[in-house]
Amino acid sequence: MKETGKIWMNGKLVPFKDAKVHVLTHALHYSTSVFEGIRCYNTPKGSAVFRLEEHVDRFFKSAKLYSMKMQFSKKEISDAILKTVKVSGLKECYIRPLAYYGYGAMGLTPTENKVDVSIACWEWAMGESKAGKFSGSKCKVSSWIKIDSRSQPMQAKAASNYANAALARVEALDNGYDEAIMLNIHGKVAEGSAENIFIIKDNVIQTPPLSAGGLEGITRDSVIQIIEQNGGFVIERDLDRDDLYSADEIFMTGTAAEVKSVTQIDKVKIGKGSMGKITKALQKSFTEVVMGKDERFLPWLTFI
Numbered sequence: 001m002k003e004t005g006k007i008w009m010n011g012k013l014v015p016f017k018d019a020k021v022h023v024l025t026h027a028l029h030y031s032t033s034v035f036e037g038i039r040c041y042n043t044p045k046g047s048a049v050f051r052l053e054e055h056v057d058r059f060f061k062s063a064k065l066y067s068m069k070m071q072f073s074k075k076e077i078s079d080a081i082l083k084t085v086k087v088s089g090l091k092e093c094y095i096r097p098l099a100y101y102g103y104g105a106m107g108l109t110p111t112e113n114k115v116d117v118s119i120a121c122w123e124w125a126m127g128e129s130k131a132g133k134f135s136g137s138k139c140k141v142s143s144w145i146k147i148d149s150r151s152q153p154m155q156a157k158a159a160s161n162y163a164n165a166a167l168a169r170v171e172a173l174d175n176g177y178d179e180a181i182m183l184n185i186h187g188k189v190a191e192g193s194a195e196n197i198f199i200i201k202d203n204v205i206q207t208p209p210l211s212a213g214g215l216e217g218i219t220r221d222s223v224i225q226i227i228e229q230n231g232g233f234v235i236e237r238d239l240d241r242d243d244l245y246s247a248d249e250i251f252m253t254g255t256a257a258e259v260k261s262v263t264q265i266d267k268v269k270i271g272k273g274s275m276g277k278i279t280k281a282l283q284k285s286f287t288e289v290v291m292g293k294d295e296r297f298l299p300w301l302t303f304i
């Protein structure tokens, strides 16, 4: 981690290395935190945060689903995000707002503690992705089943969801794959460990409905809107493992992953085993949108 700029903590910008919490911080013990992952792109018109409003909305929705009382308004958090990026001097970065039950009372009940908020950002260049974004990634259908909304609110981007996701990710990496794909308790495709998933069969783009257990991804929504604005459509339907194996193309979407092609699932080659032409075209369209080159989607960018 390259330490750059400052980290916003409850309204104050503190030096990166001093942004510390007590070991008895509630969230460290009980996973009582929610967070966001946002990108700032270095566009030809200047640095711009992608879909800031939607990310801040989801941040507050996640907090609400866990009855966390935020001591800041959406406007204050949006302004704080922009300020943190500006102070960092970074042209392109990943931004991580976090709301967590802090230090105070110890024990399971979180509500006796205050909800602290931090915002950090760090350097992250466009196209940087660990899981073979351009060459095509190899995914393993996880033996870990995706946790279910009967146990936890799955539309919250909560730290507690990610123990399950991390088990799947590590299993995939240990077995020589780049990423995991998680099935839900009904055996239907939910999502990747940190991305939504789309398949293309006979030129029809399909993705699991949110009821399958995936996060309501902002990149997922962006890609669907881009496809629709370009005259296409996306079908939401439950997908089986067979649908993955027999797909012509597969891609994943996420703030970190952007639009990432998948060329192998388990030992099965997808399509020709290289990035398909629809995925390639979408990757290009998405890049144009985040770089402010597509006028139709300029409102999605908040310039620093």
Ligand SMILES: Cc1ncc(COP(=O)(O)O)c(C=O)c1O
Binding pocket: 037, 165, 191, 192, 193, 194, 195, 196, 214, 215, 216, 217, 218, 219, 220, 253, 254, 255, 256
């Ligand atoms: C579990 C999970 N699914 C999907 C996504 C994609 O969401 P987004 O496009 O909003 O980054 C993410 C990343 O935030 C994630 O962690």
